[in-house]
């Protein structure tokens with residue numbers, strides 16, 4: 001049994017300064033399939049999710065809330081805002097050059113941050 005999104009949200013990102021192997025592609029695929037909306041990159045080193053916010057203010061509010069969450073967790077995403085309201089977040093564990101459980105913990109927690117979308 002793999003870790004569910006619910007279980008991931010109860011965990012805390014562990015400090016990572018390297019020295020541990022990245023998740024295997026099987027482990028990463030299992031976790032990704034449990035965390036809605038996140039896809040693994042072709043090279044297997046990054047997970048990414050995209051959103052279209054209602055407007056610029058909604059996009060910035062979301063990014064600021066994600067930044068606060070990331071700081072609390074001590075694990076930091078690449079945040080992208082393109083064309084004023086198109087959002088993408090990428091997660092990787094820089095210290096190990098690949099994916100760790102931290103990326104999936106943060107992804108599951110980001111999924112709980114509200115974002116006002118169009119429509």
Ligand SMILES: C[C@H](O)[C@H](O)[C@H]1CNC2=NC(N)=NC(=O)C2=N1
Nearest residue numbers: 015016074075076092093094095
């Ligand atoms: C000790 C502390 O956990 C590390 O410096 C953290 C900080 N935030 C980080 N964020 C990400 N995405 N990858 C890292 O390797 C990383 N390292």
